[in-house]
Amino acid sequence: MKIFTANQIYKADKFTIEKQQIPSDALMERAATQLFEWIHSRLQGAEVTIQLFCGIGNNGGDGIALARHLKEADYNIQVHVVNYSEKRSKDFLLNLERLKDRKIWPEFLNDDCVMPEISPNDIIVDAIFGIGLNRAPSEWVGKLIEHINASQAFVLSVDIPSGLPSDRMPWNTDHVIRASYVLSFQVPKLVFFLPETGVYQNQWELLDIGLDAEFLVKEEVDYEFMTQFDVQPIYRPRLKFSHKGTYGHAVIVGGGYGKIGAVQMAANACLSIGAGLATTFVPECGYHSLQTALPEAMVLTDAEDDYISEIKIPFKPNAIGIGMGMGTKEETVQAFGKFLKEVDLPLVIDADGLNILSQNPKLLNEIPKLSILTPHPKELERLIGEWKNDFDKLDKAKTFATKHDIVLVIKGAHTITFYGGKGYVNSTGNPGMATAGSGDVLTGMITGLVAMGYDSLPATVLGVYLHGLAGDIGASLVSYDALKATGIIENIGKAYLELFKRPEPQEGKGA
Numbered sequence: 069m070k071i072f073t074a075n076q077i078y079k080a081d082k083f084t085i086e087k088q089q090i091p092s093d094a095l096m097e098r099a100a101t102q103l104f105e106w107i108h109s110r111l112q113g114a115e116v117t118i119q120l121f122c123g124i125g126n127n128g129g130d131g132i133a134l135a136r137h138l139k140e141a142d143y144n145i146q147v148h149v150v151n152y153s154e155k156r157s158k159d160f161l162l163n164l165e166r167l168k169d170r171k172i173w174p175e176f177l178n179d180d181c182v183m184p185e186i187s188p189n190d191i192i193v194d195a196i197f198g199i200g201l202n203r204a205p206s207e208w209v210g211k212l213i214e215h216i217n218a219s220q221a222f223v224l225s226v227d228i229p230s231g232l233p234s235d236r237m238p239w240n241t242d243h244v245i246r247a248s249y250v251l252s253f254q255v256p257k258l259v260f261f262l263p264e265t266g267v268y269q270n271q272w273e274l275l276d277i278g279l280d281a282e283f284l285v286k287e288e289v290d291y292e293f294m295t296q297f298d299v300q301p302i303y304r305p306r307l308k309f310s311h312k313g314t315y316g317h318a319v320i321v322g323g324g325y326g327k328i329g330a331v332q333m334a335a336n337a338c339l340s341i342g343a344g345l346a347t348t349f350v351p352e353c354g355y356h357s358l359q360t361a362l363p364e365a366m367v368l369t370d371a372e373d374d375y376i377s378e379i380k381i382p383f384k385p386n387a388i389g390i391g392m393g394m395g396t397k398e399e400t401v402q403a404f405g406k407f408l409k410e411v412d413l414p415l416v417i418d419a420d421g422l423n424i425l426s427q428n429p430k431l432l433n434e435i436p437k438l439s440i441l442t443p444h445p446k447e448l449e450r451l452i453g454e455w456k457n458d459f460d461k462l463d464k465a466k467t468f469a470t471k472h473d474i475v476l477v478i479k480g481a482h483t484i485t486f487y488g489g490k491g492y493v494n495s496t497g498n499p500g501m502a503t504a505g506s507g508d509v510l511t512g513m514i515t516g517l518v519a520m521g522y523d524s525l526p527a528t529v530l531g532v533y534l535h536g537l538a539g540d541i542g543a544s545l546v547s548y549d550a551l552k553a554t555g556i557i558e559n560i561g562k563a564y565l566e567l568f569k570r571p572e573p574q575e576g577k578g579a
């Protein structure tokens with residue numbers, strides 16, 4: 069699913085209005101009808117007070133049109149116009165007239181207004197600013213937003229929480245609506261997925277307002293939100309007349325004294341996702357535990373007992389995952405550097421592999437093209453340097469991935485994969501996955517998919533999606549708190565099955 073910028077949404081609006089030959093307020097009416105149906109199907113005429121805060125642009129227009137529908141269904145409404153500018157939009161004015169025709173007189177709030185009383189039992193509709201916000205809200209509007217946030221009422225934001233710009237950090241973090249729920253039109257907004265800007269909503273959902281399908285398909289975007297529908301086509305079914313050689317031989321290199329478990333989990337995940345064969349390469353001390361815990365995997369050992377000193381793989385693997393639990397001892401750094409020079413297939417590099425790269429930036433030039441790097445935020449910072457905010461982080465990450473011709477995975481609540489100047493935002497996963505070893509599992513899964521013949525980018529996008537989905541299934545069985553990394557591995561099979569279930573209506577989770 070494409071993620072559009074505000075400008076692209078305006079373009080889609082214009083295209084739709086021209087192609088479908090509809091008046092401009094028709095889209096606003098579709099938006100309001102969808103909003104009304106969503107609310108009405110849940111409230112079923114309940115006597116709760118609905119307070120609508122409407123700006124003077126098209127977001128406000130949506131709110132005013134919604135007020136008309138709510139009144140027609142006999143809801144108890146109070147409409148406030150947040151009168152922050154004299155430049156009212158045409159469709160806002162049209163809908164204000166329609167409201168007045170029905171004898172509904174909104175209260176106009178100006179810079180000297182008294183803050184309206186809000187009960188915690190009220191429902192707030194936040195239609196103050198939409199994607200047109202392009203400068204800091206005035207102080208009094210910011211105070212009104214603070215007042216709404218302090219009310220403890222349920223806040224339903226129209227399109228985007230008011231005060232949250234769609235393409236930059238807010239000017240004042242207190243002057244952004246904290247939405248209980250966002251009903252967003254047609255396409256998700258990038259800000260829903262970033263740690264610093266995703267905190268302004270608990271949940272979001274898309275409403276289809278019929279923007280033209282041709283435009284949605286053709287428009288090129290910088291970011292895509294990877295849903296079940298987007299990921300399904302990547303999957304390649306196993307063939308009847310296949311054998312284990314068809315699904316590749318993966319090697320997992322890593323481990324050190326006390327950190328063999330990381331390799332074990334990665335190799336287990338690698339086999340669980342479907343690699344034909346898996347071999348681990350670990351220091352000698354890992355031999356017995358690996359052979360015991362994971363009988364399906366083969367084990368090669370380093371000459372050293374406790375750490376890796378020379379990586380020797382006496383056959384040509386189809387994929388190599390490297391770095392988990394490996395440490396950054398000088399001998400290991402030398403071995404890793406030598407290995408990078410020798411190897412001629414893309415690698416999946418994680419954990420200490422990434423730390424060694426950050427400490428020895430010259431090695432960055434030795435990374436095979438199309439390798440996959442999977443840093444968590446701290447490892448990413450060591451690789452690309454500090455960032456000012458999430459948007460700066462995305463720019464830096466994209467530049468780094470393009471410069472080295474690699475797939476860069478920024479792990480987090482919504483993992484983002486960068487390749488070829490484009491970002492793929494993952495839709496699965498949960499806070500239960502913030503637990504030791506879940507990154508090792510991801511590395512193993514992606515390595516397995518590469519071994520099976522998937523190219524680097526599809527392997528990563530599919531691996532990240534299935535990893536999150538396996539975590540979601542695992543958490544649904546044992547709770548977020550009790551989920552462990554091995555619980556993710558156990559549910560990889562169910563994640564495959566889930567991938568092909570009929571899609572649920574789109575609904576997302578916030579912070």
Ligand SMILES: NC(=O)C1=CN([C@@H]2O[C@H](COP(=O)(O)OP(=O)(O)OC[C@H]3O[C@@H](n4cnc5c(N)ncnc54)[C@H](O)[C@@H]3O)[C@@H](O)[C@H]2O)[C@@H](O)CC1
Pocket residue numbers: 077078080081095096099123124125126127128129130152153157196197198199200201202203204205206226227228253254277279
């Ligand atoms: N394709 C879609 O998604 C559709 C979107 N619609 C709605 O239209 C909204 C966008 O409407 P607008 O472009 O009118 O913009 P907004 O309603 O978000 O903002 C109103 C106007 O105020 C001005 N403004 C921006 N920041 C300000 C500030 N800090 N203080 C004072 N004035 C400021 C801007 O010039 C802006 O045009 C969407 O968020 C959505 O709710 C719907 O009406 C119909 C279709």
Ligand SMILES: Nc1ncnc2c1ncn2[C@@H]1O[C@H](COP(=O)(O)OP(=O)(O)O)[C@@H](O)[C@H]1O
Pocket residue numbers: 443444479480481482483496497498499500501502503504505506507508509510535
């Ligand atoms: N709050 C969260 N929501 C969703 N996924 C998460 C969350 N926290 C962590 N994860 C996922 O769990 C994994 C953690 O990786 P990492 O930090 O490398 O763990 P480790 O080093 O312990 O193996 C990543 O894939 C990340 O996306």
Ligand SMILES: [K+]
Pocket residue numbers: 127194195196197198225226227228229230
């Ligand atoms: K809004």
